Amino acid sequence: MKSGYLAGLAAVLAVGAQAQAPASVTRDCGECPEMLLVPPGEFRMGTRPGGSEANRATGEVPEVLMSLGRPFFIAAREITVGEFALFVEEGGYDPPRGCRVLSGGQWVEDPERSWRDPGFALPPGPDDPVTCIDWEDARAYAQWLSARSGRSFRLPAEAEWEYVARGGTDFARYWGSADTREDQPVTLACDYANVLDAGSVSLTGLGLPNSACRDGAAEVSEAGRYRPNAFGAYDMIGNVREWTQDCFTASYAGRPRDGRAWTWQGGCSLKSVRGGSWASQPSQARAGARDSEPPSRRQSDLGFRLARDYDRVDAPADEVSTEPDGSPGAVAPTEP
Numbered sequence: 087m088k089s090g091y092l093a094g095l096a097a098v099l100a101v102g103a104q105a106q107a108p109a110s111v112t113r114d115c116g117e118c119p120e121m122l123l124v125p126p127g128e129f130r131m132g133t134r135p136g137g138s139e140a141n142r143a144t145g146e147v148p149e150v151l152m153s154l155g156r157p158f159f160i161a162a163r164e165i166t167v168g169e170f171a172l173f174v175e176e177g178g179y180d181p182p183r184g185c186r187v188l189s190g191g192q193w194v195e196d197p198e199r200s201w202r203d204p205g206f207a208l209p210p211g212p213d214d215p216v217t218c219i220d221w222e223d224a225r226a227y228a229q230w231l232s233a234r235s236g237r238s239f240r241l242p243a244e245a246e247w248e249y250v251a252r253g254g255t256d257f258a259r260y261w262g263s264a265d266t267r268e269d270q271p272v273t274l275a276c277d278y279a280n281v282l283d284a285g286s287v288s289l290t291g292l293g294l295p296n297s298a299c300r301d302g303a304a305e306v307s308e309a310g311r312y313r314p315n316a317f318g319a320y321d322m323i324g325n326v327r328e329w330t331q332d333c334f335t336a337s338y339a340g341r342p343r344d345g346r347a348w349t350w351q352g353g354c355s356l357k358s359v360r361g362g363s364w365a366s367q368p369s370q371a372r373a374g375a376r377d378s379e380p381p382s383r384r385q386s387d388l389g390f391r392l393a394r395d396y397d398r399v400d401a402p403a404d405e406v407s408t409e410p411d412g413s414p415g416a417v418a419p420t421e422p
């Protein structure tokens with residue numbers, strides 16, 4: 087049985103990126119981020135020859151059909167400095183200093199920089215995404231918030247991330263096909279994302295191609311400042327790159343097809359990082375683009391957002407099974 091809401095949302099998303107879904111927003115505690123309910127569905131993860139994403143790179147192939155059989159929640163926005171500061175204040179956890187920052191067009195390790203002071207022209211505000219956070223820092227935040235709220239927060243699986251980032255489209259970028267081809271200037275980006283734009287090239291010193299528009303931000307921008315995609319998610323592309331649960335792989339061959347994270351015992355030397363950032367050229371600011379970092383990386387364009395499973399406590403009363411063969415309160419299965 088599928089709830090009427092989820093069926094309706096899935097139908098709206100099927101129309102494409104132009105449709106604005108009536109986002110269902112949940113906040114699990116006063117300090118918790120707004121979470122979007124994402125319906126189950128299928129999508130093609132990765133890119134293919136002749137497809138819309140011209141700057142395909144290692145790791146994006148082969149394109150695989152993913153089937154996410156259950157709804158899940160993902161944060162509408164990247165975790166902010168203000169949200170992380172509460173964790174540090176009350177959680178007794180504080181990442182050490184030391185962060186890679188952009189200096190003179192080069193990424194350099196600065197032992198004095200930290201999430202409090204990532205070396206931007208202006209100190210980050212409470213509503214800016216937190217940066218200089220490594221994978222364990224992000225996981226520690228999720229664990230603290232889980233204990234505080236009674237919900238099981240975690241990083242998004244990479245497949246969940248790409249499903250949300252595509253926003254029901256197969257475009258390179260969720261805002262539409264006009265900015266799909268890499269051989270054409272990307273001009274719509276600045277309505278939807280904080281990327282390396284025409285106005286930020288001189289300040290960053292990055293001698294890279296830029297989006298041929300001005301987004302008004304040379305470094306991080308307030309989370310949720312630009313337009314959301316059809317899922318109601320902000321900054322899936324741009325602002326800060328985002329940690330995922332998954333280990334980075336050179337190929338999608340063999341990966342789980344049900345949306346689970348692809349990890350293995352003993353950990354991995356590289357984690358998948360997604361979405362591009364304020365410092366990303368157009369080829370890296372795509373739904374399908376992948377990046378990788380060691381879990382210990384702290385960098386001033388790298389942050390995260392949270393996800394969590396759809397639990398039985400989230401099910402409306404009409405979805406709760408009372409059948410003798412089902413445990414009381416079990417969530418009825420949902421259809422892809």
Ligand SMILES: [Ca+2]
Binds near residue numbers: 286
């Ligand atoms: Ca920018």
